[in-house]
Amino acid sequence: MPVLFAIIFVIFASAACMNDLTPQGGWSAPVVQDDMLLVGNRDGNLVRFDPSTGNLDLDWRYPREDGLGAIYGSPVIVGDNVYDAGYTCRGDNCDGEIFAVSLADGFSIWGPTGLELNTKLVGQIAVIGTTLLVGTSALGEENDGADGYLYALYTAPGSPRVKWRIALDGNAWSGVAVEGSTAYVATLAGTVYAINAADDERFDSDPSSRIQWTFAADSAVAGPIQVESGNIFFGDLGSNVYKLNTTSRSASSSDSDVNTGNGEWKTDVGTWVWAKPLIENGVVFVSGLDGSIHALDEITGSERWSTSIEGQIVSAPTLFNRKRGDTRERALAVPSSEKNVWVVSVIDGQPLGVFLTDEPVKSTPLIYGDKLYAHALNGDLKWFTVDDTNQRGCVDLKDGGLCD
Amino acid sequence: MEIFGILWLEVIMRPMINSLALLYKLLFNNFGLSIIVFTILIRLAMIPLTVRQTRQMKKMQGIQPKLKAIQEKYKGEKGDARRAMSTETMALYKTAGVSPIGCLGPMIVQMPIWIGFYRAILRTMPSTPEGLANLSGLFYGWNPAISSVPFDSQFLGISLVDLVSAAAVPWNYALPLLVGASMFLQQKMTTNPTSDPRQRQTNQMMLWMMPIMFGAFTWQFPAGLAVYILFSNIVGVVIQYYVGGKQPIELFGRSFLGTETSRAERAAQVAAEANAPKGQTSSPKESDDDDKSTEVLRKDGRRSNRNRSRRTARRTRRRRH
The missing domain is CATH 2.40.128.630 (Lipocalin)
Known part of the structure; x- marks a missing residue:
């Protein structure tokens, strides 16, 4: 009987480990480019679909063979190339890759592979000018490193090159939102960062000086940030939805108070918010993890x-x-x-x-x-x-x- | 099947997840401490079951020679004789106060708790976006720990969500060894001595196989699960020590712990085993029980023989008609 008990225990444990420690993906939304749809599939391959014929383009995929594991963000298209990121993990032992692919043939423009990082690459990537911005979790090979980073990479062909990176106080699963030359990224530690991502030599010696201001939310921010006309909207895992006025904030305003005088607000919607808020005609549509829409x-x-x-x-x-x-x-x-x-x-x-x-x-x-x-x-x-x-x-x- | 899913979620998973989260909040935002304290609480809550299981196992062990005697008596027999053997066996169980499934019952009750607990650990410290999103539906609204999500998974320099194999030296080696050693100790304490060579062989195999198997599997478990198994074993050893009457622990030919009385009793038992003819080993107290049980067996045997005679007579009468 104890042997049976042990076997059942191990079977359950192994099954649980597989399900709970490995990302499943399937969150990547399709985007349109030249009448073709691009989407990250559940195996971690970026694939191309022709809506006019209803067929998948089997000659166009990245990576050509086995996928990266899971792709959560949607691809971002700049010029003739498309960028995205994928990863797989067992626990915190991860293999991630940020890749750049030619729209013409689906081959990498960064050599055999993109930039490989031992981290979770969950959030949406973004581009400002010639800079690709990617939020990461902690890096596996840097045990004494930060809990997350904002990476800035050159979008140009060649080998993948890092322009700069900034240490963050938590996993950056929210992805990156941009407006002008400012990038907004949030962490599971609940901090929202406004970061100057412009190409400017002033920041070369100290990349952290790019941080314009930070904001401490009540709880972890896991979902994407919506940028709209000088304001950002986002939800946290403490059931709050925030509107922050980005133009009135400065380095000194790094606290959890919203300034209602500047049009900011914080509303409790009674559920964790992960989905990106939508804005139209003076209404903010917020979706919750309990299935509610506000x-x-x-x-x-x-x-x-x-x-x-x-x-x-x-x-x-x-x-x-x-x-x-x-x-x-x-x-x-x-x-x-x-x-x-x-x-x-x-x-x-x-x-x-x-x-x-x-x-x-x-x-x-x-x-x-x-x-x-x-x-x-x-x-x-x-x-x-x-x-x-x-x-x-x-x-x-x-x-x-x-x-x- | 859906009802089982709901029961599993509401009776096992959610209470455990919320308890772990609450302890995390109370224990200085330390998930390692939360796991350890919760493991202790769970094991303490299950002491009545452990006591019952231990008693049942001891009783079962005590009647093994008689069970073997019954099996020998009916060896090679079929039909009515087999039924008579069952009757005698059940009578023996009844006399000795043993429930045939008494040893298994507590273990079966404990299984969903063990499985639920490690599932709760994994789900409370999700390492994937899906896991974190799913956690939202598992918390009670009143739980103050909700605002602390995601929980800090670091404990003594290791990430509790990471696999043990990926942990830093020396934890990646130490945790499997500690799990194996603690399981060996627990196994050693729960295995009753026996003079039956086959049983002894099985016990020996179990004694080594389980710890080695679990130690090896621990290598591929999340560290949080390894911490849970380790402390569950340690608390199990402590509970077993007291529930078992502070018996000395014998390791590598030496006795550890135990009271003077229990050591003396054990020494007497070992001496009796050494002197007794093969297959006849039992303590003086058990000998008294043996006599009673043997008497019951004899009676049952007589009853069984009488019943057999009556049935044969009835069949003969029917044939004549």
Whole structure:
């Protein structure tokens, strides 16, 4: 009996380790470039899909063979190249890669591989001019290092080169948001950084002098930051949503107080917020990990309405024009970690319909032409007609096979 | 199946995760301490089960010679004889106050707790985005630890979410060795001496196989899980020592700990084992029990034989009709 007990224990432990220590991915949202869709699949390959034929371009993929493990961010396109990052881990023992690929053929423009780092590369990457910005977790090979970094890399072809990097106080899973030459990055320690990412020799001797100001949120910030006309919006794992006025902040304002006099606010939405807030017509749409959606007044932060769907919402919904009789109305397409993409009215949060994926969706849906594309968590890309919400096709992003 | 999932989540996982998180908050934001204290609390809460299991195992051990005698008696027999053997065996269990599944019951009850606990450790310290997102639905609203997420996973210089193999020297070697050694000690204390060569061989195999197996697996476990197993074993050894009546621990031919009385008793038992004919080893107290049990066996045997005669007579009468 003790042997049986031990065997059962070990089986459970091993299964748990596999599931709990290895990133699953499937959060990468598709982006459009030259009438082609680019998306990071669940194996950690960046793949290209042709919406006109409904086929995966099997000659275009990076890496060519085994994937990087998991890709969470969407690809970023600059000129003729596309950039993204992926990683795999067992616990904190990680292998990550930031890569740059030619749009023409899918081959790396940085030599055989991109920049390899022993870290978790979870958040969205961003580009300012010729600088690629990537938030990381702690680096495995630097045991005495910081808990996270903001890396700045040259986007140019050749071997991957680091311009500068700044130590952060926690894992930067929020990704990087940019406005002008300023990059915003947040950490799981709850600190939001505003960093000058301009090419300026003044910062060469001390990269940390690029930090313009910091803000201490009440709790960890895991989700992306939304930048909108001199303000940033983000949520934390303490159920708060913040609006900060970036123009009125300075190095001395690094505290957790929001300055309501400058139009800033903090609102408790009662749930952890991971998805990026959306802003339209004076309304901030915030999605929570309990499946709730909150419409907040952009000026005051007060709640206009709230509703909920089944399952977690880890990625931002998409705003789109929905057909209603002979007219169109604005609606939110909300991805659910339970299953399906739900359609919700922006006016009052009423449910309007559903795109039936029958699979969990953890990536932001893409509206392209008259179709909605959803990258499902099982690795399929499904597309639907926006007007009637009927499914029109499905392709396996791993091997290009057709699916239901 | 869904109901089991809900029960598992609400009865095992959520209480454990929230307790671990609360202890983290109370114990200076130290997850290592949280694991250790929670392990101790869990093991203390299960002392009644451990006591019951130990008693049952001792009783079971005590009646082994009689069980063997019954098996010998009916060796090669079939049909009614086999049923008679079952009857006698059950009667023996009843007399000795042993439940055949009494030894397994507590272990079965403990299994979901062990499995739930290590799952709770992994889920409370998620290392993936999915794990962190899923954690949101596992906390109780009142738990003040929510605002401290994600928890600091460093303890004594090792990351508790990292695999033991990836931990720094000497922890990567020390943890598997400590887990193996503590398990060996616990196994040693729970294994009762026996004169049955087959049983002794099985015990020896178990004594070495389990610690080696767990030590090896620990290499690929997260360090937090290794800390949990280690302290669970250590607390188990302490509890076993007291529950077992402070028996001396015999290692490498020497006795450690124990009281004067228990050492003397053990010495007498060893001497009796050395002098007794093979297969007849038992303590004086057990001999009294033996006599009673043998008497019951005889009676049961007679009853069984009488029943057999009656059945044979009935069959004969039916055939005549």
